[in-house]
Amino acid sequence: MLIGPGDDAAVVRVSDGRVVVSTDLLVEGQHFRRDWSTAYDVGRKAAAQNLADILAMGAVPTALVVGLAAPADLEVGWVDGLTDGLRDECARLRVSVVGGDLSAADVLVVAVTALGDLRGRTAVTRAGAKPGDVVVVAGRLGFAAAGLALLSAGRSDHPLADAHRVPDVAYDAALRLAEAGATAMVDVSDGLVADLGHIAIASGVRIELASDDLPLPPELVEAALALGVDPRSWVAGGGEDHAFAATMRSDAALRAVTLLADLDAPVPFAQVGRVVTGDPGVVFVDETPAGPSGHQHFA
Amino acid sequence: MLIGPGDDAAVVRVSDGRVVVSTDLLVEGQHFRRDWSTAYDVGRKAAAQNLADILAMGAVPTALVVGLAAPADLEVGWVDGLTDGLRDECARLRVSVVGGDLSAADVLVVAVTALGDLRGRTAVTRAGAKPGDVVVVAGRLGFAAAGLALLSAGRSDHPLADAHRVPDVAYDAALRLAEAGATAMVDVSDGLVADLGHIAIASGVRIELASDDLPLPPELVEAALALGVDPRSWVAGGGEDHAFAATMRSDAALRAVTLLADLDAPVPFAQVGRVVTGDPGVVFVDETPAGPSGHQHFA
Numbered sequence: 001m002l003i004g005p006g007d008d009a010a011v012v013r014v015s016d017g018r019v020v021v022s023t024d025l026l027v028e029g030q031h032f033r034r035d036w037s038t039a040y041d042v043g044r045k046a047a048a049q050n051l052a053d054i055l056a057m058g059a060v061p062t063a064l065v066v067g068l069a070a071p072a073d074l075e076v077g078w079v080d081g082l083t084d085g086l087r088d089e090c091a092r093l094r095v096s097v098v099g100g101d102l103s104a105a106d107v108l109v110v111a112v113t114a115l116g117d118l119r120g121r122t123a124v125t126r127a128g129a130k131p132g133d134v135v136v137v138a139g140r141l142g143f144a145a146a147g148l149a150l151l152s153a154g155r156s157d158h159p160l161a162d163a164h165r166v167p168d169v170a171y172d173a174a175l176r177l178a179e180a181g182a183t184a185m186v187d188v189s190d191g192l193v194a195d196l197g198h199i200a201i202a203s204g205v206r207i208e209l210a211s212d213d214l215p216l217p218p219e220l221v222e223a224a225l226a227l228g229v230d231p232r233s234w235v236a237g238g239g240e241d242h243a244f245a246a247t248m249r250s251d252a253a254l255r256a257v258t259l260l261a262d263l264d265a266p267v268p269f270a271q272v273g274r275v276v277t278g279d280p281g282v283v284f285v286d287e288t289p290a291g292p293s294g295h296q297h298f299a
Numbered sequence: 300m301l302i303g304p305g306d307d308a309a310v311v312r313v314s315d316g317r318v319v320v321s322t323d324l325l326v327e328g329q330h331f332r333r334d335w336s337t338a339y340d341v342g343r344k345a346a347a348q349n350l351a352d353i354l355a356m357g358a359v360p361t362a363l364v365v366g367l368a369a370p371a372d373l374e375v376g377w378v379d380g381l382t383d384g385l386r387d388e389c390a391r392l393r394v395s396v397v398g399g400d401l402s403a404a405d406v407l408v409v410a411v412t413a414l415g416d417l418r419g420r421t422a423v424t425r426a427g428a429k430p431g432d433v434v435v436v437a438g439r440l441g442f443a444a445a446g447l448a449l450l451s452a453g454r455s456d457h458p459l460a461d462a463h464r465v466p467d468v469a470y471d472a473a474l475r476l477a478e479a480g481a482t483a484m485v486d487v488s489d490g491l492v493a494d495l496g497h498i499a500i501a502s503g504v505r506i507e508l509a510s511d512d513l514p515l516p517p518e519l520v521e522a523a524l525a526l527g528v529d530p531r532s533w534v535a536g537g538g539e540d541h542a543f544a545a546t547m548r549s550d551a552a553l554r555a556v557t558l559l560a561d562l563d564a565p566v567p568f569a570q571v572g573r574v575v576t577g578d579p580g581v582v583f584v585d586e587t588p589a590g591p592s593g594h595q596h597f598a
Contacts, residue, residue, distance in 0.1 A: 003424060006425075007425050008484075009356045012318050013319070015316065018301055018312055018313065020313050021310075021311060022398060027368050030403055057306065057307055058310070067323065067366075098320065099321060101324050103329055103330070104329055107368075107405045109404060111410030113320070113322055123301075126306050213349075227475040242335070
C-alpha cells in the first residue's frame with residue numbers, strides 16, 4: 001500500500017489503469033455462530049471469501065478494507081481475534097488490511113471489501129462461456145456444507161467441522177485457470193449448481209453436468225454415511241468452499257491440469273460437465289442429486 | 300466503470316498507478332432512525348460520507364460498492380429507496396454503484412466502500428500540517444448537530460432537521476482546497492475539534508482555534524436560542540456535515556478564496572485558527588465552547 005490505515009482513505013498501488021473491487025457481508029446468525037466459530041475463524045473466513053471473489057476475476061488481490069458493527073457487550077479480545085484472522089488469511093497472499101470502520105450495533109456484522117490488480121490481463125467474467133467448452137472445478141466442493149451438517153448434528157469436534165469455520169481455498173488455482181484460458185469463472189460461494197447458473201445466464205448458454213463426474217472424496221462419503229445423507233447434495237449444492245469453477249476449451253483444460261500440477265500443494269481438479277447451446281440454465285444429464293440446488297444459510 | 304455489478308467483482312478505471320479506498324458503516328439506531336429518515340435519506344447520507352472521505356484525500360470519487368444487512372420484515376420499498384438515494388447522491392459526482400452484497404440480519408446495516416482517483420496528484424493526508432499554516436474550513440459546520448437536536452426535541456418539521464437526514468456536502472470545495480495548496484485535510488465527520496485533532500496528532504503540531512472565528516450562521520443561532528443551547532458547541536463539536544477542514548500557508552488560503560469564488564454555488568469558507576509548534580492537540584485561545592468536543596452518535 002502507498003498510504004495505509006489512519007487517514008480518511010487509504011491509497012493502494014495498481015499496475016494498470018484498472019482496479020478490481022468486490023464486497024461481502026458476514027452476519028452473525030447467518031454466516032457464523034460465535035459458539036461454533038472463534039473470532040479468528042470468522043476473520044479468516046471473511047478475508048477468504050473476498051479474496052476468492054477477486055481471484056475469480058483472474059486478478060491478484062492487493063488490499064482489504066473492513067467494517068465491523070459489534071454489540072457493546074462483545075467479549076474482550078473478540079475484535080483482536082477477528083483482526084488476527086483477517087491478517088493471517090490475507091498474509092497467505094501478501095495482502096494487507098488498509099482501512100476500516102467500527103460501529104456499535106445490536107448484531108455482529110463484518111463487512112469486507114477487497115481490491116485486486118489484473119496486471120494487464122483481461123478480466124475473466126461470467127459472460128464468456130461458449131458451447132463446446134468443458135466445465136472444470138479446482139478446489140474443494142461440499143466440505144463446508146458437510147462441516148455445517150456436522151455442527152448442526154452436534155459433532156463440533158469432527159475434523160470436517162473446520163471446513164465450515166474456515167474454508168481451505170485453493171487460491172493459487174484461480175490464476176492458473178485464467179492462464180490456461182478460462183472463458184468464464186466464478187468462485188463457488190452459493191453452491192456449484194447455483195454459481196454455474198450465474199455463468200449460464202450471463203453467457204446465454206446451457207450447462208450440462210454429470211452427477212457421476214462430481215468429485216466424491218472419501219471423507220465426505222464417510223461423513224454423509226454417518227449422517228444418513230447423500231454426499232452429492234453437498235458437492236452439488238453446498239457453498240462457502242470457494243472452489244473455482246471455470247469453462248474453457250478442452251485443450252485449455254489439459255493445459256490447466258499441467259499448470260495445477262506445478263503448484264506446491266496439490267489442488268483437487270475435476271471436469272464436471274460441458275457447455276451446450278440451449279435455454280440458459282444448469283441441468284444434470286444423469287440423476288440429479290437430492291437436496292437444495294443452492295447453498296442455504298443456516299438461519 | 301469497465302465491468303459493473305453482477306460478476307464476482309467489478310472493474311473500475313483509474314488514471315494513474317494508485318487507487319484511493321475508504322469504507323464506512325451506517326447502523327440503524329446509531330447513525331439513523333427509520334422514523335426520522337427515509338430510506339432515500341439514508342442512501343444519500345451513506346453515499347455522501349464516503350464520497351467526502353475520498354475528496355478529503357484530494358481524490359476524485361469514481362465508484363461505490365454497498366453491502367446491506369437488513370431484517371426480513373423490512374418494509375417493501377425500503378431497499379429501493381436506499382438504492383435511489385445512493386444513486387442520486389453519487390450522480391452529483393458522476394459516480395456509479397458498481398457492486399454490492401445483501402444479507403439478512405436483525406438490524407439494518409449499510410456498509411459502503413468508495414474508490415477514488417488521484418489523477419496524478421499527491422494525496423492530501425492528515426500528516427502534512429506545518430507550524431505557520433492557517434486552518435480553514437469550507438462547507439457547513441454544526442448543521443447536522445442542530446438537526447439532530449431539533450429531531451430529539453420533536454421538531455422533525457424544522458427545516459434544519461434535514462441537515463441531520465442528509466448532509467449538504469460542498470464536494471466541489473475539497474479539490475479547490477487541495478489545488479490551492481492544502482498541507483493536510485480531513486472531512487469533518489466526528490466534529491471540527493475531533494477531526495482537527497487527527498491532523499494535529501498525525502502532523503505532530505498544535506492547532507490553536509479562536510471560538511470568535513467559528514462561523515455562526517443566523518439559522519444556527521436562531522435554532523440554538525429556541526432550544527436554549529450554545530450554537531458554538533454544534534459548530535465546534537458536531538459531526539456529519541462533512542465540511543472540509545484543511546491547513547495551508549496563508550497565501551494558499553487567499554488562493555483558496557479565489558478558487559472557491561469560481562464555483563457555481565457559493566461555499567461557506569472561514570479561517571478558524573492556526574498551526575503552531577507545541578504538544579500535539581487542539582486548543583482554543585479564547586473561550587472554549589460548551590458541550591462535547593467530538594460528535595456523539597445518538598444511541
